[in-house]
Amino acid sequence: MDSRTQESLTRDEVGSLISSSRVAGTEVYNRQGEHLGTIEHVMIDKHSGQVGYAVMAFGGFLGIGEKYHPLPWAVLDFDPAKGGYVVDLDKKTLEGAPYYGDTSDPYDWTDRGWRSRVDKYYQPYL
Amino acid sequence: MDSRTQESLTRDEVGSLISSSRVAGTEVYNRQGEHLGTIEHVMIDKHSGQVGYAVMAFGGFLGIGEKYHPLPWAVLDFDPAKGGYVVDLDKKTLEGAPYYGDTSDPYDWTDRGWRSRVDKYYQPYL
Numbered sequence: 627m628d629s630r631t632q633e634s635l636t637r638d639e640v641g642s643l644i645s646s647s648r649v650a651g652t653e654v655y656n657r658q659g660e661h662l663g664t665i666e667h668v669m670i671d672k673h674s675g676q677v678g679y680a681v682m683a684f685g686g687f688l689g690i691g692e693k694y695h696p697l698p699w700a701v702l703d704f705d706p707a708k709g710g711y712v713v714d715l716d717k718k719t720l721e722g723a724p725y726y727g728d729t730s731d732p733y734d735w736t737d738r739g740w741r742s743r744v745d746k747y748y749q750p751y752l
Numbered sequence: 753m754d755s756r757t758q759e760s761l762t763r764d765e766v767g768s769l770i771s772s773s774r775v776a777g778t779e780v781y782n783r784q785g786e787h788l789g790t791i792e793h794v795m796i797d798k799h800s801g802q803v804g805y806a807v808m809a810f811g812g813f814l815g816i817g818e819k820y821h822p823l824p825w826a827v828l829d830f831d832p833a834k835g836g837y838v839v840d841l842d843k844k845t846l847e848g849a850p851y852y853g854d855t856s857d858p859y860d861w862t863d864r865g866w867r868s869r870v871d872k873y874y875q876p877y878l
Contacts, residue, residue, distance in 0.1 A: 642799060643795040643861050645795055646775070646794045647793040667771045668772045670769065670770050670775065671768050672830055675826070676800075676801060699801035735769050
């Protein structure tokens with residue numbers, strides 16, 4: 627829970643609601659307790675307001691060589707004891723998952739092929 | 753659209769999806785074109801992933817004396833020409849709306865009374 631004050635917890639994460647600024651920076655672990663990465667931001671459907679994906683930064687050092695993995699919101703379980711998200715994925719599964727990197731061509735969310743590739747990959751883990 | 757590069761726009765706001773990091777900092781105007789405030793963060797339902805509220809900072813200077821108004825997501829319309837959100841609210845309506853400040857007691861989202869007060873206030877503007 628790092629250095630956040632009790633007050634900011636009260637403000638940022640209460641009842642069934644959580645602040646986007648609290649989601650960003652939250653650590654992600656697998657069921658084996660391995661640290662997988664850190665949530666960078668979430669992708670929200672502009673019209674419905676539904677969060678589609680949490681984008682997790684994975685690997686790299688100080689932003690160099692990082693890979694960004696979009697995870698469907700539904701694969702993330704918040705574990706209050708860990709203060710982070712737990713996903714039912716091992717590192718190998720993650721390494722095979724769709725991602726984009728700093729240096730790769732910018733991925734294109736308007737490309738339905740990209741989204742359906744992400745959705746299909748995680749279908750068994752929902 | 754400030755200094756964001758075309759690439760970051762491509763990455764942050766594409767098709768029907770928008771990044772939470774792009775929503776934060778976005779300006780809010782009313783139909784008369786008056787500047788009302790700036791989105792600070794959004795409140796997301798942890799289980800469903802549905803964005804309930806966008807919290808708008810309003811008034812104040814460098815964070816001092818600011819008021820935070822939660823706006824139901826449904827009152828916000830994104831206007832690509834303005835590069836910001838447009839709401840059908842005048843300043844007076846906003847001044848009468850539920851808010852919390854730096855110095856007030858922290859509001860409590862677990863208090864169903866608070867949420868229903870916000871929801872009820874904006875009901876006519878949805």
